[in-house]
Amino acid sequence: MASGDLLLRAHAGAPVLARAFPCRLLVLTRRRRGLVSPLTAAKVGGAAAVQKRRRRDAGESLSFSRVVTRRDAVDEDEEDVEGEALQLGAGTSGGEAGGVDGSYLSDTRFDQCAISPLSLKAVKDAGYERMTEVQEATLPIILHGKDVLAKAKTGTGKTVAFLLPAIEVLSTLPHQRNQLRPPINLLVMCPTRELANQVAVEAKKLLKYHRSLGVQVVIGGTRLTQEQRSMQANPCQILVATPGRLKDHLENTPGFSTRLKGVKVLVLDEADRLLDMGFRRDIEKIIASIPRERQTLLFSATVPEEVRQISHVAMKKDYRFINTVKEGDEETHSQVSQTYMVAPLDLHFSILHDVLKKHVAEDADYKVIIFCTTAMVTKLVAEVLSQLKLNIREIHSRKSQSARTKVSDEFRKSKGLILVSSDVSARGVDYPDVTLVIQVGIPVDREQYIHRLGRTGRRGKEGQGLLLLAPWEKYFLGTVKDLSISEAAVPSVDSSVETEVKNAVRKVEMKSKECAYQAWLGYYNSNKTIGRDKSRLAHLAEEFSQSMGLPVPPAIPRNILRKMGLNNVPGLRSS
Numbered sequence: 388m389a390s391g392d393l394l395l396r397a398h399a400g401a402p403v404l405a406r407a408f409p410c411r412l413l414v415l416t417r418r419r420r421g422l423v424s425p426l427t428a429a430k431v432g433g434a435a436a437v438q439k440r441r442r443r444d445a446g447e448s449l450s451f452s453r454v455v456t457r458r459d460a461v462d463e464d465e466e467d468v469e470g471e472a473l474q475l476g477a478g479t480s481g482g483e484a485g486g487v488d489g490s491y492l493s494d495t496r497f498d499q500c501a502i503s504p505l506s507l508k509a510v511k512d513a514g515y516e517r518m519t520e521v522q523e524a525t526l527p528i529i530l531h532g533k534d535v536l537a538k539a540k541t542g543t544g545k546t547v548a549f550l551l552p553a554i555e556v557l558s559t560l561p562h563q564r565n566q567l568r569p570p571i572n573l574l575v576m577c578p579t580r581e582l583a584n585q586v587a588v589e590a591k592k593l594l595k596y597h598r599s600l601g602v603q604v605v606i607g608g609t610r611l612t613q614e615q616r617s618m619q620a621n622p623c624q625i626l627v628a629t630p631g632r633l634k635d636h637l638e639n640t641p642g643f644s645t646r647l648k649g650v651k652v653l654v655l656d657e658a659d660r661l662l663d664m665g666f667r668r669d670i671e672k673i674i675a676s677i678p679r680e681r682q683t684l685l686f687s688a689t690v691p692e693e694v695r696q697i698s699h700v701a702m703k704k705d706y707r708f709i710n711t712v713k714e715g716d717e718e719t720h721s722q723v724s725q726t727y728m729v730a731p732l733d734l735h736f737s738i739l740h741d742v743l744k745k746h747v748a749e750d751a752d753y754k755v756i757i758f759c760t761t762a763m764v765t766k767l768v769a770e771v772l773s774q775l776k777l778n779i780r781e782i783h784s785r786k787s788q789s790a791r792t793k794v795s796d797e798f799r800k801s802k803g804l805i806l807v808s809s810d811v812s813a814r815g816v817d818y819p820d821v822t823l824v825i826q827v828g829i830p831v832d833r834e835q836y837i838h839r840l841g842r843t844g845r846r847g848k849e850g851q852g853l854l855l856l857a858p859w860e861k862y863f864l865g866t867v868k869d870l871s872i873s874e875a876a877v878p879s880v881d882s883s884v885e886t887e888v889k890n891a892v893r894k895v896e897m898k899s900k901e902c903a904y905q906a907w908l909g910y911y912n913s914n915k916t917i918g919r920d921k922s923r924l925a926h927l928a929e930e931f932s933q934s935m936g937l938p939v940p941p942a943i944p945r946n947i948l949r950k951m952g953l954n955n956v957p958g959l960r961s962s
């Protein structure tokens with residue numbers, strides 16, 4: 388008897404597995420994907436032990452012991468357990484980082500799965516042959532109809548992991564070609580416009596042969612009427628949206644709320660971000676407008692405990708938590724070297740200049756992203772570095788959408804560029820071959836540090852990360868102490884370079900400096916640690932204004948100071 392037969396009989400969930408992975412049942416009994424429950428393992432244990440001995444003799448690796456769930460991940464017959472966790476890859480032998488060959492790919496090919504021939508053809512055209520770990524882990528469970536909360540490292544193919552099975556679900560629904568306002572069956576929410584556009588591009592790739600299915604994006608940055616016309620001209624069953632604009636359509640686009648009643652699958656990409664306070668209200672409103680009877684998929688590279696606690700806002704009680712980050716492994720990639728530097732603010736421009744010059748000289752194919760704390764600080768840093776004759780592009784929320792799209796497209800395709808960015812590029816955006824990520828100043832939290840760093844080292848590639856802090860920001864290192872981040876020496880800057888940098892700073896317009904100062908103050912004021920002591924904050928803001936070459940800090944409109952709770956704080960000037 389083959390061990391595959393044995394499993395089919397021994398386990399209630401096996402037929403479902405068989406549908407999703409028709410050729411893999413035998414493999415599942417002997418390889419390291421933890422899709423077999425201890426219960427099942429115990430049932431088949433005796434016979435498996437025989438198989439195991441035989442295979443060990445044949446030099447193959449086996450691993451029932453790697454299973455950590457109480458029961459099978461796709462077993463429909465057992466009672467539901469709230470938010471059951473499945474830690475895939477935990478305890479894998481041999482210390483492999485990712486798939487069998489040490490890459491981010493698993494050893495399962497797409498053509499080994501029960502996906503439709505149309506999707507398979509599109510997957511092949513996209514150049515995907517083997518599934519990534521998160522794709523392999525989530526596909527059968529999503530196809531089984533379960534709600535899923537999935538955590539997988541940055542750049543490991545989460546977009547395809549939710550789009551492909553969702554498209555499979557949609558392809559089984561009846562669709563009328565050329566229907567003017569078809570129901571929206573798949574709704575994907577993303578926190579930024581760039582990410583929404585990117586998800587739609589990936590969806591179009593996968594829909595290449597599903598001719599009756601269409602995808603549209605609603606992201607704002609253009610007039611609402613323009614998007615309304617576009618949705619009418621290009622009917623779609625799949626909608627990718629940012630929360631604010633989707634809410635706008637719900638409130639102002641005739642017939643839109645009726646179309647949303649057709650949602651069968653809801654995806655929250657970068658789920659922890661969408662469920663945090665910034666988006667929560669919009670998301671709750673959107674969820675209230677779509678059917679309760681639906682499948683919900685939450686994906687992110689970071690899933691803090693609070694997000695698991697509140698995931699019931701979106702998901703059914705019996706959702707499955709799939710975590711492909713191995714137990715004891717870091718949430719960042721080992722092939723990305725992480726360093727930090729601590730230096731006074733007035734050295735930051737010189738340090739940036741030095742680090743960039745060296746990096747550009749070392750790697751002709753350099754591609755760098757510099758993350759700054761706010762849009763206006765991003766603008767300032769981009770202007771200073773442009774003055775220093777570096778090849779700079781700038782992206783943040785204060786740029787027009789057309790400028791953002793242009794820069795984003797250019798950066799995706801090119802090499803030899805430095806993108807200075809606010810957090811609009813922090814999450815999800817897939818720029819290939821980024822060689823270095825620099826974060827200037829503390830990120831809003833540990834999660835944002837991980838996502839920003841994750842713009843490099845994608846698809847198993849190497850990369851570098853540098854966090855540049857002022858001495859009073861050093862406390863942040865405590866939140867990332869479990870990551871392999873080591874201190875780098877502050878470069879010594881010779882006086883001619885210092886003068887060159889000072890001249891560059893001097894040439895930047897006063898208006899940019901005033902805006903940067905105000906934004907900087909707002910950012911650190913809302914930081915729980917630094918914003919607590921207002922007079923110290925004013926003192927630090929003065930340091931920042933000096934780093935821009937200003938002997939006296941700019942004045943700030945009284946009403947803005949009041950809104951920030953900073954009126955009458957000594958050291959801050961009002962106008």
Ligand SMILES: Nc1ncnc2c1ncn2[C@@H]1O[C@H](COP(=O)(O)OP(=O)(O)OP(=O)(O)O)[C@@H](O)[C@H]1O
Nearest residue numbers: 515517518519541542543544545546547688815817
């Ligand atoms: N099976 C596959 N084989 C090869 N490449 C793949 C596969 N699946 C996805 N990719 C590619 O991997 C890259 C990263 O994918 P994606 O952007 O979905 O990562 P992610 O996990 O969502 O990252 P982030 O956490 O930053 O959002 C993309 O360029 C995508 O086209």
